[in-house]
Amino acid sequence: METLTFRSRYDYSRSDVGIEVPVSLRVDGARSVRLLAKVDTGASFCIFQRDYADQLGIHVESGLHKVVATATGQFDAYGHTLILSCLDWEFEATVYFAGGLDYQRNVLGRSGWLQHFRLALVDHDAMLLLSHYDD
Numbered sequence: 812m813e814t815l816t817f818r819s820r821y822d823y824s825r826s827d828v829g830i831e832v833p834v835s836l837r838v839d840g841a842r843s844v845r846l847l848a849k850v851d852t853g854a855s856f857c858i859f860q861r862d863y864a865d866q867l868g869i870h871v872e873s874g875l876h877k878v879v880a881t882a883t884g885q886f887d888a889y890g891h892t893l894i895l896s897c898l899d900w901e902f903e904a905t906v907y908f909a910g911g912l913d914y915q916r917n918v919l920g921r922s923g924w925l926q927h928f929r930l931a932l933v934d935h936d937a938m939l940l941l942s943h944y945d946d
Contacts, residue, residue, distance in 0.1 A: 817940035819899045825937045835896040842867050854920030857906040864908040871908050
C-alpha cells in the first residue's frame, strides 16, 4: 500500500460553485490582486478574468495568444508570466487572461499550477491536501 503525506490542508467551502482556493497574482514586485480560483484538473491552463489583468496593469493582448476550447464554446486567452501565490506556495507561472469581459471564471489548471503539486481531495470532508511535487 502506498502512503502519501501532504504539507498543507485547506478546508474549502461546500458550495455549488466548485472547489475554490485563495490565490494572489503579482507583477513587478508591487502590484497584486487577490481572488478565489476554482481547482480544475481537466483544464489545461490557469485562466483568469480580464479584469484582474487590468488591475495589474497588464496589456492583455500583448501576451501569448491561445484559442481555448471548452464544452460551451471557445474564446481567446493571452498568456503572461507573473508570480502566483496559493496557500503555502509562491512561484513564477505563465497564466492566461481571457480576451473578453464575458469570461467570468478563475481557474487553476494543469499547466501553471497543478504541475507543481501532489494533490488529494476528500470532498466528503471538503478537504484539499497539497504538497509541492518534490516534497
